Amino acid sequence: MNMLIGTLSAIFWGVLVLSLLVFVHEGGHYLAARAFGVRVTEFFLGLPCRLKLSHKSKSHGTEVGVTPFLLGGYNRICGMEGEYDELQASAFAIVQREGIVEAEALAEELGVDVDRAYTLLLGLCDLAAIKPYYDPERGEKPNQRDYPAAFCTVARDANMLTEYDDGHDFSLPGFTDEGEPRPIGDAQEQLNSELSHTYKGVSVPKRLVMLVAGPFVNLLLAFVLVTGVYATTEFSYYVNQNVLGEVTQNSLAQEAGLQPGDVIVRVGDAEVKDWNGLHEELGKSCAAGKDFDIVYERDGAQATAHIDLPEGEQTTLIGVSPKSSTYRLNVIEAMQAALGYGQMVLEKVAQLIMPQHTMEVLGQSSSIVGISVMASEAAASGLADMIALMAAISMSLGFMNLLPIPPLDGGKILIEIIQVIIRRPLSIKAQNAVSYVGLAFFAFVFIVALRNDVLRIFAG
Helix, strand or coil: CHHHHHHHHHHHHHHHHHHHHHHHHHHHHHHHHHHCCCCEEEEEECCCCCCCEEEECCCCCCEEEECCCCCCEEEEECCCCCCCCCCHHHHHHHHHHHCEEEHHHHHHHHCCCHHHHHHHHHHHHHCCCEEEECCHHHCCCCCCCCCCCEEEECCECCCCCCCCCCCCCCCCCCCECCCCCCCCCCHHHHHHHHHCCCHHHCCHHHHHHHHHHHHHHHHHHHHHHHHHHHHHCEEEEECCCCEEEEECCCCHHHHCCCCCCCEEEEECCEECCCHHHHHHHHHHHHHHCCCEEEEEEECCEEEEEEECCCCCCCCCCCCEEECEEEEECCHHHHHHHHHHHHHHHHHHHHHCCCCCCHHHHHCCCCCHHHHHHHHHHHHHHCHHHHHHHHHHHHHHHHHHHCCCCCCCHHHHHHHHHHHHHHCCCCCHHHHHHHHHHHHHHHHHHHHHHHHHHHHHHHCC
16 A cells, blocks of 8 residues: 555656646747747647647637646647648638638649648648638547548638737628638738748747747746755755764763763874864874874863774774754855756766767666656655755756757757758758657667666665
């Protein structure tokens, strides 16, 4: 029963911590996209699933909600998935003219095969310029596995703005509902207008900001949490004085009559003035293997304690420790400490992609299993430990996502930079190929980290 409770506790706290941090990460992408007027059709806590609880925003159309698979989160930022096709403007014009168009009819009119027609239509769906049309008479319904036979126009106001665009107003004359024809003039010009509301149509600097925003929010959260922990925690430290803080019970020092608070004046023939000197002289006397005297001061009077070392046994300790005190960092010191901690995490994450250090870093890594166990233990220890763990995971997530490995944010940033250098977009096929390599690498990382957790948890 205890094992079952422990397992359920680990699952609960692991899912809670990771879900919150991923939600924060995706929230960074979402806010940046909205700040640049980019269409975002979905913002969910949890992995994509047909089962979901959601609410559609009236101001910008985004469907916000949660799915049962909480270990993740996602945004659907328009213009990040579709590939450019020279017939896209023509396909858009046909859908706008007809209101509802079947893929087969579009293929016939454009003189292309049905697969390419679907690619064109799905590319326009990625821009939120049109949407799938689910015909109940065909038995079609939203969230089905296959694409529907037809696609339709989306609702637009008098200025051709959709529900996802800033400034739309469906109360003005000229509004058309989804599925209604809305013929357009210059097809390419209107398609360019659609693109201007998507990731694909904004400038490269804005794209980079959208990509960086997720990791940045994770790092910002971690910085705030770490600073808060450092600023509210009292840190213990040893005072460098020749005063005994503790005397271990049944130790050589206690048997000699030493007590906490005694001021040590001399060890053997050597005078001591601080704990460093005291520690050094005690080490020398113990290493010599001969009994020795300690002169100490108590209540203003000096006395001598005789340390009787056990014959035939080597010892380096007599059972004394220094006085300790506490110190609380001010906000500036806490921020500096948080930056130092961040630098340490960054160095570790960077070593992950350095071949000479990869296995060393992986040997210290944990998978979701280990994180769940740590989260459960931190929750049992108290709020401060839980916050500290969340900060550590959030910082790791932030830096990990900046690694130049697709499909991470850092990998997408790398692709954007490459496209600027070569002055043309990389094909979706090339991007997918690179992403598969990145996924293979992270599958390897996960397997090694999971092995570490299994050995730590079950093998001790």
